[in-house]
Amino acid sequence: EVHLVESGGGLVQPGGSLKLSCAASGFTFSDHYMDWVRQAPGKGLEWVGRIRNKANAYTTQYAASVNGRFTVSRDDSKNLLFLQMNNLKTEDTAVYYCTRVHSSTWAGSYFDSWGQGTLLTVSS
Amino acid sequence: DIQLTQSPSFLSASVGDRVTITCRASQGISSFLAWYQQKPGKAPDLLIYAASTLQYGVPSRFSGSGSGTEFTLTISSLQPEDFATYYCQQFNSYPITFGQGTRLEIK
Numbered sequence: 001e002v003h004l005v006e007s008g009g010g011l012v013q014p015g016g017s018l019k020l021s022c023a024a025s026g027f028t029f030s031d032h033y034m035d036w037v038r039q040a041p042g043k044g045l046e047w048v049g050r051i052r053n054k055a056n057a058y059t060t061q062y063a064a065s066v067n068g069r070f071t072v073s074r075d076d077s078k079n080l081l082f083l084q085m086n087n088l089k090t091e092d093t094a095v096y097y098c099t100r101v102h103s104s105t106w107a108g109s110y111f112d113s114w115g116q117g118t119l120l121t122v123s124s
Numbered sequence: 125d126i127q128l129t130q131s132p133s134f135l136s137a138s139v140g141d142r143v144t145i146t147c148r149a150s151q152g153i154s155s156f157l158a159w160y161q162q163k164p165g166k167a168p169d170l171l172i173y174a175a176s177t178l179q180y181g182v183p184s185r186f187s188g189s190g191s192g193t194e195f196t197l198t199i200s201s202l203q204p205e206d207f208a209t210y211y212c213q214q215f216n217s218y219p220i221t222f223g224q225g226t227r228l229e230i231k
Contacts, residue, residue, distance in 0.1 A: 035220075045160075045168065045211055047220040063219050097167055107174060109215035110158035114167035 002026045002113040004098045009118030016088050016122075022081040022098030022115055030054060030076040033101035035111065036083050038094035048072075048083070048096070053104060066092075088122045095119050126150050126214050130223035136231045141202045145226045147195045147212035156216040159188055159197045162225075163208045171210075172197065204230075 008020040022034070033056075036048040049062040051072040060072050071084040081098055096118055099111035127150040137143050147157065155175040160168035170179045172188035175195055185200040199206055207230050212223040 044225045045162075045213070045222040047222070050220075061218055102173070106156065106215065109156070109220070110170065110173045110213065111160075111168075112170050112173075112179070114169070117167055 002100060004100065004113055004115035006096060006098050006115045006118035009096065009120045011121045011123065012088050013124050014088060014090055014122055017084070017086045018088065018120060019085070020083040020096055020098075020118060020120070022083075024079045024081065024098075024100070027100070029074075029079040033104055033109075034072075034074060034081045035099045035101055036072060036081075037097045037099055037111065037114075038092075039097070039117075040091075040094045043094075046094070050101070051081070056104060085120070088120075090122050093120060093122045125219055126153060126217060126221055128212050128214055128221055128223035130210075130212060130226045133224060133226060135226060135228045137202055137228065138231045139202050139204060143199050143202060143228065145197045145210055145228075147190075147197070147223050149193045149195075149214060149216075152192045153214045153216035155191045156214055157188075157190070157195050158213045158215065159186075160211045160213065161206075161208045162211065168211060202228075 003025045005023045012018050033052050035050045038046050049072045052059045069087045073082045098115040100113040102108040102112040129148045131146045157175045159172040162168040171182050176188045187198045210226045
């Protein structure tokens with residue numbers, strides 16, 4: 001069974017930094033693209049970023065709202081996904097979900113497994 | 125960016141009702157569309173991908189259709205556990221985008 005567990009959320013001041021982690025199990029982590037999706041309190045879902053697999057050179061893609069501030073990385077040896085967040089803004093306050101992308105093809109670029117989420121609050 | 129507009133944003137219905145939610149894309153996305161269900165305090169769950177393919181384990185009362193710019197999610201006979209918020213998502217191009225959600229509540 002696929003299991004994704006996020007950690008690292010908390011309260012950060014505007015301008016600060018935080019790194020989220022996602023521990024994956026139950027599947028061959030290194031084969032899959034992995035994404036972060038966030039949800040502000042009471043709002044809808046917003047895609048944050050993607051990291052592809054080794055076969056695709058671990059390339060990344062980001063939403064415009066976080067590009068240049070957030071970095072997605074992974075450690076395939078430990079089945080871990082990360083989201084480094086810098087220069088945080090109040091509008092980054094959200095639950096952050098780690099998601100597994102179904103496959104590396106465009107037709108498979110949907111999220112077939114989600115973690116339970118970790119809450120980031122950016123406030124002074 | 126491709127905008128997805130869901131309608132309605134809010135829907136009140138009764139157990140046993142047939143309901144349809146529409147998702148319109150601002151430009152053609154072929155069949156690169158998924159539907160998710162989210163219950164309060166929980167992560168979303170995948171219901172349908174490729175516009176009309178039911179995810180393994182999802183009840184057959186859920187169905188999806190459409191291609192291009194107009195898509196629908198239909199629940200043939202609402203069950204108590206179906207009252208939730210539903211989101212469409214396109215994966216035709218970056219950035220990946222979601223609809224604003226449709227909240228389905230018990231009448």
